Amino acid sequence: MDTTPRRVEHQQTDRGYVPVYATGTVEQPWASYSSTDHEVWDTLYRRQKALLPAYACKEFLEGVERFGFGEGGIPRFDDLNEVLGKATGWKIVAVEGLLPDEVFFDHLANRRFPVSWWIRKPDQLDYLSEPDLFHDLFGHVPLLLNPVFADYMQAYGKGGMKAHAIGPEALMNLTRLYWYTVEFGLIRTDEGLRIYGAGIVSSKGESIYSIDSTAPNRIGFDLERVMNTKYRIDTFQQTYFVIDDFEQLFDATGPDFTPIYAKLATGEATSAAEVLDTDKVYQRGTREGFATSGDN
Ligand code: PHE
Numbered sequence: 001m002d003t004t005p006r007r008v009e010h011q012q013t014d015r016g017y018v019p020v021y022a023t024g025t026v027e028q029p030w031a032s033y034s035s036t037d038h039e040v041w042d043t044l045y046r047r048q049k050a051l052l053p054a055y056a057c058k059e060f061l062e063g064v065e066r067f068g069f070g071e072g073g074i075p076r077f078d079d080l081n082e083v084l085g086k087a088t089g090w091k092i093v094a095v096e097g098l099l100p101d102e103v104f105f106d107h108l109a110n111r112r113f114p115v116s117w118w119i120r121k122p123d124q125l126d127y128l129s130e131p132d133l134f135h136d137l138f139g140h141v142p143l144l145l146n147p148v149f150a151d152y153m154q155a156y157g158k159g160g161m162k163a164h165a166i167g168p169e170a171l172m173n174l175t176r177l178y179w180y181t182v183e184f185g186l187i188r189t190d191e192g193l194r195i196y197g198a199g200i201v202s203s204k205g206e207s208i209y210s211i212d213s214t215a216p217n218r219i220g221f222d223l224e225r226v227m228n229t230k231y232r233i234d235t236f237q238q239t240y241f242v243i244d245d246f247e248q249l250f251d252a253t254g255p256d257f258t259p260i261y262a263k264l265a266t267g268e269a270t271s272a273a274e275v276l277d278t279d280k281v282y283q284r285g286t287r288e289g290f291a292t293s294g295d296n
């Protein structure tokens with residue numbers, strides 16, 4: 001089977017200037033992974049497995065255990081789907097890479113999570129500019145076993161279709177919510193702040209930074225504040241938003257966003273590093289090493 005990614009065009013996205021792939025789903029070409037591909041999974045898995053018990057929330061860690069992720073090479077999506085389907089009715093589908101917004105939202109709204117089938121190269125263990133299998137699978141899929149988070153992700157997909165119909169500004173507000181929760185969210189626990197965001201748990205450097213560094217702000221989750229805050233795509237985050245639990249996230253995002261979109265359209269967005277008087281501040285960052293321009 002020819003497993004060369006089919007790069008059809010390039011497009012400016014919230015993750016930078018990246019190739020956009022074919023939009024359909026594919027069979028995971030498991031038999032064609034190379035031994036290097038499997039070793040990359042094993043190496044990344046081993047690193048995060050050793051690190052995350054002290055950094056990630058228990059719901060994420062439990063998810064990793066329930067799937068039985070390990071160092072036996074890249075998991076087979078069919079096996080994971082057995083577990084996932086029984087737990088929350090979600091399903092992983094293999095894709096070539098980033099999808100157009102409407103296609104992505106349609107998957108989520110129907111409890112399908114698209115996972116890039118290909119994995120990064122050995123010289124990209126610490127950073128790559130587009131989501132690969134390790135980010136999509138290890139980062140996102142464990143929490144889909146949590147019933148409340150699973151419902152949040154579906155609601156987000158439905159909300160995405162609505163925002164898309166309203167227009168680009170609404171979509172930007174909604175994308176910021178995804179960024180600061182699904183990708184870069186922190187959660188309060190009895191053991192202190194812990195990670196639930198996929199963009200953090202799939203990165204060794206940001207896992208440590210997001211919890212241990214004194215540089216970034218850590219601020220209590222507030223829906224409008226988050227939807228109005230720009231973010232960085234090129235550095236570790238300057239601000240993390242902290243939820244109390246997944247119920248808070250689900251409940252806060254339940255109401256119709258239409259009036260919020262209308263209100264935010266009339267004002268200025270908050271920059272990524274800013275702390276407001278109205279914020280519930282867990283930690284005011286020292287801003288050490290912050291870039292001074294270029295938020296989105
Ligand atoms: N309540 C949102 C709306 O009306 C939908 C949504 C739910 C968005 C959960 C994000 C997360 O658009």
Ligand code: FE
Pocket residue numbers: 131135136139140183198199
């Ligand atoms: Fe992601």
